[in-house]
Amino acid sequence: MKRNNLQKQQGAALLIVVMIFLLILPLLIAIFTKHTIEGVTLGVSSSVRSDAADAAGRDLARLRLAIDQALQNGLLEYQPNPPPWFVANPSASATPPFNPRSADFWQTCDKHGLCQATTINQSVGSTQTPFAIRQVVAPTGIVDPSACGQEGFVAVFYNVFIHAQASNIPADSGYTLQSVYRTCQKI
Numbered sequence: 001m002k003r004n005n006l007q008k009q010q011g012a013a014l015l016i017v018v019m020i021f022l023l024i025l026p027l028l029i030a031i032f033t034k035h036t037i038e039g040v041t042l043g044v045s046s047s048v049r050s051d052a053a054d055a056a057g058r059d060l061a062r063l064r065l066a067i068d069q070a071l072q073n074g075l076l077e078y079q080p081n082p083p084p085w086f087v088a089n090p091s092a093s094a095t096p097p098f099n100p101r102s103a104d105f106w107q108t109c110d111k112h113g114l115c116q117a118t119t120i121n122q123s124v125g126s127t128q129t130p131f132a133i134r135q136v137v138a139p140t141g142i143v144d145p146s147a148c149g150q151e152g153f154v155a156v157f158y159n160v161f162i163h164a165q166a167s168n169i170p171a172d173s174g175y176t177l178q179s180v181y182r183t184c185q186k187i
Contacts, residue, residue: 048166052175055120055131055164060179063135063160071183075156077139085116085135098138100161103174106134119167130167135160140180148184157182 066083073079076086090098098114099105109115115136121128140157147155158181165174 049175051129052131052164052166053177055133056162056175056177059120059133059135059162059164060160060177063137063162064181067137067158067160067181067183071185075183075185076137076158083116083137084113085137087114087136087138090114090138100136100159100163100176100178106163106165106174106176109134109136115161115163132165132167134163134165137161137181145187147182150184152186153184154187155182155184 063085066085067076070076070079070083070086076082077088082088087098097105100109106115110117115134117132117134119130120133121130138159138161140159142157144155144157145153160179160181161176162179163174163176
C-alpha cells in the first residue's frame with residue numbers, strides 16, 4: 001500500500017513537472033523567436049546602413065568635383081546663381097530647421113530648397129539598390145589666411161553633408177556623411 005501511494009505521488013509529481021514544462025515551453029519559444037527576429041532585423045538594418053554609407057562616400061567624391069567646378073566662378077556664397085546643393089545662409093528659422101544631423105531634415109529638405117536630391121544605383125551583391133542621395137553644402141564662416149601656405153591666398157571652408165537612403169527601405173537605414181571642404185582663393 002505504501003509502495004502504491006509512493007508511486008501515485010511520484011506520478012502526480014511527474015505530471016505536475018510535465019504540465020509546468022508544457023506551460024513554460026511556448027513562452028520560451030516566443031522569447032527565443034522574438035530575439036531571433038530582432039537579431040535578423042538589426043542585421044539587415046546594419047547591412048543597409050553600411051551600404052548607405054558606401055553610397056554616401058561614393059557621392060562625396062562626385063560632389064567634391066562639382067564643388068571644384070562651381071568654385072571656378074568664384075566663392076559659392078557670391079555667385080548670382082549658386083548650385084542647387086548650396087545653401088548660403090542656413091538659419092535656425094528655416095522650415096524645416098537646418099539640421100542635417102536629423103532624419104526629419106532630410107525627408108523634406110529638397111521640397112524647401114535646402115538640399116539637392118538625386119538617385120544613384122549601387123551594386124549590392126548581385127542586385128542594384130537605388131539610393132536617394134541628398135546633398136547640401138553650406139559655408140562654415142571660417143576663413144583662414146594661413147591655411148593655404150601661400151601668400152596672397154586665403155582658405156575658405158564649407159560644410160558638406162550627404163544623406164544616402166535606400167529607396168525601398170525605412171528611414172532608420174539612412175546614413176548621413178559630413179565632411180569639410182577647403183578651397184584656397186586668391187585675395
